[in-house]
Amino acid sequence: EAQVTQNPRYLITVTGKKLTVTCSQNMNHEYMSWYRQDPGLGLRQIYYSMNVEVTDKGDVPEGYKVSRKEKRNFPLILESPSPNQTSLYFCASSPTLGAGTEAFFGQGTRLTVV
Amino acid sequence: QKEVEQNSGPLSVPEGAIASLNCTYSDRVSQSFFWYRQYSGKSPELIMSIYSNGDKEDGRFTAQLNKASQYVSLLIRDSQPSDSATYLCAVNRGYSTLTFGKGTMLLVSP
Numbered sequence: 504e505a506q507v508t509q510n511p512r513y514l515i516t517v518t519g520k521k522l523t524v525t526c527s528q529n530m531n532h533e534y535m536s537w538y539r540q541d542p543g544l545g546l547r548q549i550y551y552s553m554n555v556e557v558t559d560k561g562d563v564p565e566g567y568k569v570s571r572k573e574k575r576n577f578p579l580i581l582e583s584p585s586p587n588q589t590s591l592y593f594c595a596s597s598p599t600l601g602a603g604t605e606a607f608f609g610q611g612t613r614l615t616v617v
Numbered sequence: 618q619k620e621v622e623q624n625s626g627p628l629s630v631p632e633g634a635i636a637s638l639n640c641t642y643s644d645r646v647s648q649s650f651f652w653y654r655q656y657s658g659k660s661p662e663l664i665m666s667i668y669s670n671g672d673k674e675d676g677r678f679t680a681q682l683n684k685a686s687q688y689v690s691l692l693i694r695d696s697q698p699s700d701s702a703t704y705l706c707a708v709n710r711g712y713s714t715l716t717f718g719k720g721t722m723l724l725v726s727p
Contacts, residue, residue, distance in 0.1 A: 545719030
């Protein structure tokens with residue numbers, strides 16, 4: 504089954520404790536991205552990657568890191584989480600980047616930082 | 618600045634009615650337009666895409682695009698309570714990332 508898989512689905516952590524949210528897709532997509540979703544603010548892009556070893560900042564990159572060492576994986580790293588990073592996070596992938604290309608979303612990760 | 622605007626709602630319609638969801642975008646060279654449905658706490662799922670001016674129908678859903686007015690809409694006929702969700706409009710142009718609106722909440726009452 505074609506899918507984007509995120510782990511964990513739910514995470515409660517403390518301020519300053521490094522964490523990684525994993526994302527993997529089995530569709531051989533070139534393009535992957537991370538979004539956070541907050542009430543009233545909609546989906547905001549954190550980082551995206553157009554291919555292996557190619558990443559770039561989205562609209563809200565502060566406090567986050569990403570890496571793309573393999574085509575299928577695109578982990579999101581919070582080196583020192585803070586309470587304002589409490590949010591619902593989505594990973595998404597697309598076959599490529601450009602007109603006509605839809606995004607396929609993972610199931611989401613609900614992160615709470617206390 | 619690329620922007621996609623949607624009325625946050627909620628838009629309330631009775632079961633069986635037509636729900637009309639609207640979206641405007643600021644980037645004139647936008648080429649692709651998508652409607653996603655998102656149930657509370659779940660991930661967005663694509664329900665319609667449209668690339669050319671006019672209407673595109675898929676079952677109970679019709680997407681309408683007017684590039685001159687920079688306007689895209691989604692009509693849901695014979696609305697069902699299961700259609701109650703937030704509907705996200707998304708736009709992209711050429712070699713660029715998708716830009717999402719904040720979404721419109723639709724409530725269909727039995």
